[in-house]
Amino acid sequence: MKNALMILGLGLMAFTSYAQQDLFNEPSLVSPEINPDKTVTFRIKAPLAQSVSVSGSLDGDNAFAPITYQMEKGEGGLWTYTTPLLPSELYRYNFSVDSVRTLDPSNSYAIRDVSNLSNIFLVEGGKADMYKVQDVPHGTVAYRWYDSPGNDKKRRMAVYTPNGYENSTEDYPVLYLLHGVGGDEEAWLGSGRAAQIMDNLIAQGKAEPMIVVMTNGNVFQQASPGNGSRGFPKITFMLPNTMDGKFEETFGDVMTFIKNNYRTKDSKAGRAIAGLSMGGFHTANIALNYPDTFDYIGLFSSALGVRMGNVTSTMYENQDEKLKQQMDNGYKLYWMAIGEDDMDMILKGNQDFRTKMDNLGMKYEFVGTKGGHTWNNWRDYLTIFAQRLFK
Template structure:
């Protein structure tokens, strides 16, 4: 083979390999999905010529009741896609409110992700695609052209739990070059979550960046710990390697986490430029994280001036007999007597924890303990918790 022929063959092989690589990269489909239209409607597409039935399911559709480990809850609805003569299935939604949405495809009964959308998030053990409809609330969830904070994953020593543990920390724009001290929000996840939940599902960094840029929120450090005390880190990030995440793991609500929470505060106040006093500490969380926030702020009754309970679980279970849960009424009264600037409760009207929150508010009313209350539409969903974060943070450290 002469040199010219060899180079021609080599070049041709290179083109074929490059073409195959690109095809593999894009799943062999030159399809746009999802396509967000100017009116807020969204078109979903999937190439599946051999499929008999294709559906899309997601929180952009009317909710349906589903059975869960915690009883009946609102779940995502389903819609049928229509196949064209090229084997491409499609569905166009109605115009949607501005929001971040998650969705999956169901192909002949098998639930899967959209091969044309590389943007995914994990919630417990489920992975779904996401998209954003802008021009409203969800613009706070976008990465805008504003100064950005920094998100780091650190490891801290927890003597109370006997291990090093991973924690996610957001520092505001300019922190690295500033000599200022900052207030701190400790932001806690729900059951099945971990130190990744608020930063990925909750869009914490985008929300804080955008609200700080709009001067609606004071620059603050946000600390997002892992509330599962048997883990050193999120599944796949710790010493146990890769394993399937669980909704509820042992010891999550038995008082161990609350009792060892000072380890987190000590780490933050020893390693970051913070205002280490009650007036500049806030704690908030969703669901199980709201439960933890309630009991941590009560167990350390002169530590936090700001408390946020987002769709919170309230009372300890019967098998939770640790010291943290003893003298509930008295420690709550002590917290009230010590004073605070904000005790904020928010929940959706169809949340399965609605009645528990109503009973808890009755207890606070009978004690004369002041609180702010927000009641929203919807149930136990991230859509509410992201909104609550945008409502809660502007009220902090004023």
């Protein structure tokens, strides 16, 4: 009996040491700690480090700018830093230990943007409440594979259906929501918090129940990194077929799948399209090349005017004539927004596009905001735009 207990004990020790891996290695530090006064304290134990800093969107007026703060070393090699008061927002950050970028080992919540992983936290009590999971009815997010004959491959998209969709027989309007360069079908769900925003807006009666389709705008890929047949490729910012017309040319494959697999309002009045940065560029050109298809168009910090080398595509030709046709066909809302601190190239492209629209007498709404080419702006834009749809 004694031998059996000894063997069992040794087995449990081995199980704890090896089978459970990191289960029992939970850090005891609290980081980040959101204090009652809405300052935030970061902590990391690095007794041998000479320099430790925290970087990220830790300034309320410059969220997502590359701001870095030096941390202070204390007893036992514990490094700390406390921010000034932070307004309600979703923030991201990372540590640098002796110039080596690393995640916060005490924060299990991290998100990928292109190839960079950053920790996140949310300060409640304001607009970020729209980004958190509230006690409201929730929609469903599904990753769907569809045939794309135009790209000669199966591809993946994310589809949000509002609460009640599965148990109803009614048809729903559709918002096609496009990401920026380096993103994929997961970007709007992760950094963009699209599902939480839609859940909360619909529950509050501020937005109509709608289907939201989040595509992968990089037609070189089947799916986001690690989810396609290429396995685990090195993640890169730029991919082949980026803004060369191929995504716009094959967008009909996306719409065909949605029409055939979901109960949708199959009419111009039941369709909207919007996108950020590269996705805004795609949005503008899809709206031009699929005439009389969308009643609602949204450009969020659109990369209008950006060209990738010597790209030639019929999708980008005869823009003036296509704009005139779009105006003559009519639409309910053409909505554009951009931050005043965005890149000069982006600002100029948007101004030039608006000048074309002005010369035609084409109606649109323009919203200029603070900030730059940032997710905190794009979440705001989605929140505003979604409330204007299908009314």
